[in-house]
Structure formats: structure tokens, C-alpha cells
Amino acid sequence: MNYTFIALVENRPGVLNRVASLFRRRNFNIESLAVGRTEDPEVSRMTVVVDCPNGDMDAHKIEANLYKLVNVIDVQDVTRQPSVTRDLALIKVKVGPEKRAEVNGLADIFRARIVDVATDSVIVEITGTEDKIEGMIELLRPLGIVEMVRTGQVAMTRGVNDGVRRVPGVNGHRFEDVSELAEMTP
Amino acid sequence: MKKTGAEILWECLVREGVEVVFGYPGGANMPIYDAMLSYPVHHVLVRHEQGGAHMADGYARASGKVGVSMGTSGPGATNLVTGIATAMMDSVPVVFITGQVAAHLIGGDAFQEVDVTGITLPITKHNYLVTRADEIAEVVREAFYIARSGRPGPVLIDICKNAQVEQTEFIYPEEVKLPGYQPVSHAPKDSLDEAVKLIEKAQRPIILCGHGVLMSKAEEALMQFAVKTQTPVASTLLGLGAFPASHELSLGMMGMHGEVHTNLAIQNSDLILAFGMRFDDRVTGTLKTYAPRAKKIHIEIDPSEVHKNVAVDVPLVGDLKTVLSDLIPLVDEYDHEEWKKEINAWKTEADSRSIMNWEDDGKLYVAHLIGDIWKATGGGAIVTTDVGQHQMWTAQYYQLDKPNRWLTSGGAGTMGFGLPAAIGAWFAAKDQEIWAIAGDGGFQMTAAELTTAVQEGANVKVAIMNNSFLGMVRQWQEFFFEKRYSAVNMLAPDFVKLADAHGVPARRVTKREEVDEAIEWARKTKGPVVLEFRVEMEDAVYPMVPAGAALDQMIQRPAKV
Numbered sequence: 001m002n003y004t005f006i007a008l009v010e011n012r013p014g015v016l017n018r019v020a021s022l023f024r025r026r027n028f029n030i031e032s033l034a035v036g037r038t039e040d041p042e043v044s045r046m047t048v049v050v051d052c053p054n055g056d057m058d059a060h061k062i063e064a065n066l067y068k069l070v071n072v073i074d075v076q077d078v079t080r081q082p083s084v085t086r087d088l089a090l091i092k093v094k095v096g097p098e099k100r101a102e103v104n105g106l107a108d109i110f111r112a113r114i115v116d117v118a119t120d121s122v123i124v125e126i127t128g129t130e131d132k133i134e135g136m137i138e139l140l141r142p143l144g145i146v147e148m149v150r151t152g153q154v155a156m157t158r159g160v161n162d163g164v165r166r167v168p169g170v171n172g173h174r175f176e177d178v179s180e181l182a183e184m185t186p
Numbered sequence: 187m188k189k190t191g192a193e194i195l196w197e198c199l200v201r202e203g204v205e206v207v208f209g210y211p212g213g214a215n216m217p218i219y220d221a222m223l224s225y226p227v228h229h230v231l232v233r234h235e236q237g238g239a240h241m242a243d244g245y246a247r248a249s250g251k252v253g254v255s256m257g258t259s260g261p262g263a264t265n266l267v268t269g270i271a272t273a274m275m276d277s278v279p280v281v282f283i284t285g286q287v288a289a290h291l292i293g294g295d296a297f298q299e300v301d302v303t304g305i306t307l308p309i310t311k312h313n314y315l316v317t318r319a320d321e322i323a324e325v326v327r328e329a330f331y332i333a334r335s336g337r338p339g340p341v342l343i344d345i346c347k348n349a350q351v352e353q354t355e356f357i358y359p360e361e362v363k364l365p366g367y368q369p370v371s372h373a374p375k376d377s378l379d380e381a382v383k384l385i386e387k388a389q390r391p392i393i394l395c396g397h398g399v400l401m402s403k404a405e406e407a408l409m410q411f412a413v414k415t416q417t418p419v420a421s422t423l424l425g426l427g428a429f430p431a432s433h434e435l436s437l438g439m440m441g442m443h444g445e446v447h448t449n450l451a452i453q454n455s456d457l458i459l460a461f462g463m464r465f466d467d468r469v470t471g472t473l474k475t476y477a478p479r480a481k482k483i484h485i486e487i488d489p490s491e492v493h494k495n496v497a498v499d500v501p502l503v504g505d506l507k508t509v510l511s512d513l514i515p516l517v518d519e520y521d522h523e524e525w526k527k528e529i530n531a532w533k534t535e536a537d538s539r540s541i542m543n544w545e546d547d548g549k550l551y552v553a554h555l556i557g558d559i560w561k562a563t564g565g566g567a568i569v570t571t572d573v574g575q576h577q578m579w580t581a582q583y584y585q586l587d588k589p590n591r592w593l594t595s596g597g598a599g600t601m602g603f604g605l606p607a608a609i610g611a612w613f614a615a616k617d618q619e620i621w622a623i624a625g626d627g628g629f630q631m632t633a634a635e636l637t638t639a640v641q642e643g644a645n646v647k648v649a650i651m652n653n654s655f656l657g658m659v660r661q662w663q664e665f666f667f668e669k670r671y672s673a674v675n676m677l678a679p680d681f682v683k684l685a686d687a688h689g690v691p692a693r694r695v696t697k698r699e700e701v702d703e704a705i706e707w708a709r710k711t712k713g714p715v716v717l718e719f720r721v722e723m724e725d726a727v728y729p730m731v732p733a734g735a736a737l738d739q740m741i742q743r744p745a746k747v
């Protein structure tokens with residue numbers, strides 16, 4: 001199952017490499033990773049989607065290992081939290097003038113936009129959840145996708161909800177989730 | 187006042203209490219070596235950077251302080267790599283300082299440029315690339331703090347040459363600001379209560395004492411806990427010495443070459459109290475059948491070790507000494523007489539097979555020699571080893587009653603560790619007796635450091651257990667590859683002549699009756715000494731749990747015919 005983590009890290013050179021190297025050496029499988037600045041210039045934010053075949057056990061491993069990195073400030077698992085997740089895709093579809101309307105129609109249904117039109121292709125921009133984007137891709141595929149790029153998923157919890165923090169005590173976090181840690185024994 | 191980056195480095199090292207560094211100069215760290223002359227720090231010029239790394243490691247293990255090791259860029263830094271990984275696997279606080287090419291040359295394959303922070307990323311607790319002089323003070327302060335706090339470990343600082351020579355205002359940072367690094371100390375109360383409940387129910391509890399006990403200086407807390415609850419204490423290879431071997435509750439070493447009764451006790455226990463250990467595969471055997479009926483409490487400072495190899499019932503993440511001190515008042519007194527009797531019965535049976543009961547048959551056995559050295563030194567020496575059979579025999583028979591005297595490469599299993607670690611330890615404890623127990627193979631890996639010992643007058647006694655084999659590999663080939671010996675037959679130089687060439691007094695010992703006298707001679711002779719023992723070539727370390735087998739499936743020493 002895919003888990004989604006939000007990690008706040010110090011905004012310093014090399015931190016992305018540290019995180020990527022950690023995932024590689026601990027044998028975790030990254031499905032997507034998106035990094036960017038935050039409201040605080042000293043902090044960057046990563047959204048990491050990771051395949052966790054052993055469920056919460058793996059999620060604990062990932063969180064605990066991330067904290068081993070000195071530059072990682074906070075890690076939350078938002079997989080089961082009410083949250084907004086978005087991915088953005090640019091999809092170049094090979095269509096001439098005769099089929100543009102069809103693409104337009106699909107884009108409308110998905111609230112996607114045509115952001116570039118050339119003689120024999122258009123670029124569709126779509127934002128949304130993984131599922132929605134996958135759905136759009138499936139429908140565009142028969143028309144001929146020539147190029148595609150995706151940002152990877154970003155996530156934010158709704159309202160005052162926080163994600164789960166499984167590593168109590170670390171970096172001054174409180175111990176509220178400790179009983180969950182104890183219950184994780186398979 | 188303005189200072190060069192190199193001067194700032196030394197200012198900071200002196201403020202961290204550094205008295206000795208182990209290093210090797212070269213183009214990219216020459217400004218550091220030039221500035222060093224003005225500071226009260228003793229520099230040990232090693233013969234190979236790996237030796238320097240192990241010396242800093244041995245110094246750190248013996249002193250409890252942070253060791254410091256230096257090298258130049260490129261090959262200087264890559265030569266350190268084995269030593270860094272060794273310190274990392276055993277959580278030893280060492281700060282490594284390497285020179286790097288000037289910042290504007292980075293990425294251009296300049297002479298002796300190597301991506302050292304890239305190479306060492308997975309084998310350091312943290313590392314830094316310093317490109318400007320004004321970063322140095324803060325980085326050094328952080329590096330020492332990170333190395334020694336939490337779960338200790340090596341930190342590397344790679345300093346560009348321009349940063350060493352540039353001048354900047356020297357401001358010593360009073361505090362370290364690391365928002366992402368705040369090690370825990372106490373475990374939460376409700377978890378402690380859960381642990382107490384499990385302890386109450388236990389009939390057959392056992393403590394697994396790991397390196398964390400020593401790192402956290404929790405020996406006394408461990409003793410109090412063990413005595414109050416009358417819980418037997420088994421030790422990992424690196425935990426040896428944290429609990430006195432002669433104590434009635436001590437079960438000695440567990441694991442692949444652990445004692446029979448100790449492994450049986452673990453497998454039959456109903457509660458495991460894992461203190462500062464990480465359930466390494468060498469102590470668990472196969473996990474499928476590991477301690478099947480035991481509940482598990484794990485006190486551990488590194489949350490990533492919790493549930494890593496073995497899922498536990500109550501994890502207590504925190505500093506071991508603090509957590510134990512919180513726990514002790516909460517637990518009741520027990521006696522566990524039945525359980526201790528049961529373990530003792532296993533022990534008596536196993537002891538009857540002990541090689542220590544063998545009569546002199548004209549051959550030298552490492553186990554006997556370790557026993558002899560133990561007797562001669564009153565069990566109080568600092569002992570280092572290489573890796574292999576001799577290491578396991580030393581662990582089994584140099585019975586330690588005191589902490590921080592047992593320096594061996596556990597996690598990495600680095601051959602060649604013994605001699606340099608002993609030299610490093612000597613700088614930490616010049617008034618103590620120090621023995622390096624070396625293998626004939628391992629000794630040849632870092633033998634060049636004999637000259638370093640001579641140059642420094644390091645009072646270390648080297649006992650080479652020469653079985654003319656890469657013994658441990660030979661043993662595996664004997665047991666698991668139908669005795670098809672492949673690349674284990676090793677020609678050694680004449681160790682006595684080799685020592686002689688280094689100006690080191692040396693003797694070769696081939697008979698049991700020469701042993702005591704030779705050991706006494708080595709102890710009385712000042713400075714480094716080499717004893718070469720020609721030992722039985724094809725002896726094997728027993729008991730042995732084959733890799734991947736269950737912990738109670740031990741191959742035991744055949745009875746002597």
C-alpha cells in the first residue's frame with residue numbers, strides 16, 4: 001500500500017540527496033517525491049509517497065529513519081488523515097485540428113485546461129488526485145500521448161488535523177502516539 | 187579578531203577538549219597542518235589513514251571522549267573510509283576532518299578531488315562540506331555535539347582549501363542550533379508502566395546487554411536493575427564489560443559464538459529486556475524461531491532500531507541510563523530461583539566440554555593463551571582484537587569485570603583493527619596495560635602502524651595468534667564447504683624479524699611451558715612488544731550457531747579423544 005509522508009527539512013544544499021540516499025540504502029521504494037519551499041525560508045517541505053508492503057511497520061521504519069537525518073525537522077504520515085493531495089501533469093497529445101474538440105471535451109469533464117495548441121498537438125494541464133489524473137491519461141491515451149510530465153504528489157492536511165507521528169519524543173514531539181507504536185506488533 | 191579558517195579549526199578543537207589527533211598530511215590540508223604548530227594538540231603521524239581512523243576510534247572507545255582523525259583530500263579521504271564505516275557500525279564518536287580542493291574547483295575533477303561527503307554519506311551520522319572560513323566554527327561545534335550525543339557516531343567535515351586560508355572574524359558559537367536534532371532522554375510514563383506489567387508477569391526473564399549500556403554509562407543502573415529483579419544478564423559482543431563477568435547473574439556472551447546456556451536461556455525465556463542492543467543477525471540466529479515465547483521490552487535511544495529486526499511489545503525510546511533510572515523504582519524485587527537453576531544446569535553440562543579443561547597436549551590453543559593473558563593481567567587490561575577466530579576466543583575467555591576495556595570491531599568486523607585501536611587506546615589510558623590480540627591475517631593489514639607505536643613510545647603488547655590461516659574463513663570452509671580450503675592458506679612474514687626491523691622487541695612462542703614467561707617478559711618490557719604464538723592451525727571456535735540457523739542449534743566442541 002502507498003503511504004504519504006510530509007517531511008519538513010532544513011533548507012540546505014544536499015538535503016534532498018540525503019533523503020533520497022536514505023530511501024535507497026534502506027530499500028524503501030519511492031513512488032513519488034516532491035520538494036519545494038515553504039512559508040519559512042529556512043524550511044523546505046517534501047511530500048513523499050512510498051510503497052509500504054508491511055503497512056504501519058514500514059511507515060514507522062521510514063519515519064524513524066528520516067529522523068536519523070540531522071536536517072529532518074518533522075515527519076507526519078498523512079495517509080489516513082483527511083487531507084488534500086494534488087499532482088499536476090502536462091500531457092502532450094498528438095491531435096490535429098479535427099480532433100481538438102474531442103480533447104477539449106475531455107478536458108472540460110476533468111476540469112483540465114489546454115495550455116498550448118500547435119498544428120498537430122496540444123498540451124493538456126491537469127491538476128488533481130492521482131486517480132483523477134490516471135483517469136484522464138487513460139482517456140487521452142487512444143488519441144496518442146507523445147509526452148508527459150508529472151510533478152509528483154503534494155499533500156496538506158485539512159483544517160487543524162495533523163498527520164500521525166510515530167516516533168515519540170524525537171525533536172521535542174509529544175508522546176501521544178506511543179501506544180500506537182506498541183500496538184504495531186504483528 | 188580575524189583568523190584563518192585553519193586557525194579557527196584548531197581554536198575550536200582545543201575548546202572541544204581535543205588533546206590528540208591521528209592524521210596524515212597532504213596538499214589539500216597543508217594550511218591545517220601549518221596552523222597546528224601553534225596549538226597545544228599532539229599530532230600522531232600514522233602510516234596509513236585507515237590506521238589513524240582506527241586509532242581515533244580506539245581512543246574514543248577507551249576514553250569515552252570524541253576521537254579525531256585527519257586526512258588529505260582524494261586518496262587520503264578514501265583511505266579513511268574503512269575506519270569511518272567501522273566507527274559507524276559500532277556507534278563510536280569520532281570526528282573526521284578531511285581537506286578538499288578549493289571550492290571553485292569542486293566538480294571539475296581537480297587533482298585529488300573526490301566527492302568525500304558523497305562517499306561517506308551512508309557511513310557517517312552526519313557530514314559537512316565547508317566552502318567558507320566563516321562556516322568552520324559553527325560546523326565544528328555541531329560536529330562534536332552530534333558525534334557524542336544521542337546514539338553516538340562518526341561525523342565528517344570536509345574543508346575546502348580556500349576555507350582553510352581565508353581570514354574571517356572568529357566568533358565561537360555558544361550554542362548549537364539544530365532544529366532537526368534533539369535526542370530523547372526519558373521514555374513516556376505509560377510505556378514504563380506497560381514494561382512494569384510485563385516484568386511482573388515474567389517467570390523466565392533475561393537481560394540482553396548491548397553496547398548502548400557502555401555508551402550511556404548505564405553500568406550501575408544495569409547492575410541495580412539486574413540485582414533488584416534477579417534477572418540474568420547476557421551480553422552482546424560489544425556489551426562485554428558492561429556487566430561484570432564474574433557476577434553470579436552474568437551469563438556471558440550470546441549469539442553465534444555465545445555460550446550454550448546463554449543461547450538456551452534466550453530461547454527459553456518468557457521476557458527479553460533488550461538494553462541498548464539492536465538484535466543483530468549474529469546474536470539472534472534466524473528470526474523465525476528467535477525467542478518464540480518471549481515478550482520483549484526494548485530500551486533504545488535510536489527509534490529506527492525499534493522493531494527493525496525484531497518486533498517488540500514495549501519499546502522505550504530514550505537514553506538507557508535515564509530510562510533505567512526511571513524504571514528501577516517502579517519494579518518489585520524478585521528471586522527467580524527456579525529459572526536461575528535451570529540455566530545453571532545447562533551451564534554445568536556445557537562447561538564439561540570446555541577446552542579449558544584440556545590437558546597440555548603439546549599444542550598451543552588460543553583459548554588457553556587468552557586465559558593465560560587474562561590471569562597474568564588480572565583481567566584488568568584494555569584488550570583490542572582483529573577479526574576472526576582469535577577475536578571470538580578473546581571475547582569468550584578474557585572475562586571482563588570492568589567497562590571500556592574491550593575494543594573490537596563488532597558491526598563491521600574490520601580486520602586490522604587491533605593494533606591501531608590499541609595505539610589509540612594508549613593515548614586515552616597511558617597508565618593502563620594494553621594488549622592487542624591479533625590474527626596473523628589481520629595483523630598484516632595494518633602492521634605498518636608498529637612504527638607509529640615506536641615513534642610514539644606507545645606501550646602496547648601485541649599477541650599475534652598465528653595459525654597460518656585466515657582461520658575463521660577456514661572454519662566456515664571446514665564446516666559448510668566440505669573442507670574445500672580456498673584462499674585461506676596464508677604465508678606470513680617472520681613476525682619476530684618484522685618486529686625487529688621496526689625496532690620492536692619480539693619473541694616467538696611454540697610451547698605451552700614458554701607461555702607464562704613470555705607474557706611476563708612482554709609485560710615488563712617497556713614500549714611496544716610483539717609475541718608471536720604458533721597456535722594449533724585447525725582449531726575451531728565453539729559453540730557455533732551456523733549463519734541462518736536457530737539460536738539453540740549450536741555446533742558444540744566434540745569431546746576430546
Ligand SMILES: Cc1ncc(C[n+]2csc(CCOP(=O)(O)OP(=O)(O)O)c2C)c(N)n1
Binds near residue numbers: 572574601624651
Ligand atoms: C577487511 C576484512 N576483509 C575480510 C574479512 C573476512 N574475514 C573475517 S575473519 C577472516 C580471517 C581472519 O584471519 P586472521 O586474521 O588470521 O584471524 P583468525 O581467524 O585466523 O584468528 C576474514 C578473512 C574481514 N572481516 N575484514
Ligand SMILES: [Mg+2]
Binds near residue numbers: 627654
Ligand atoms: Mg589466522
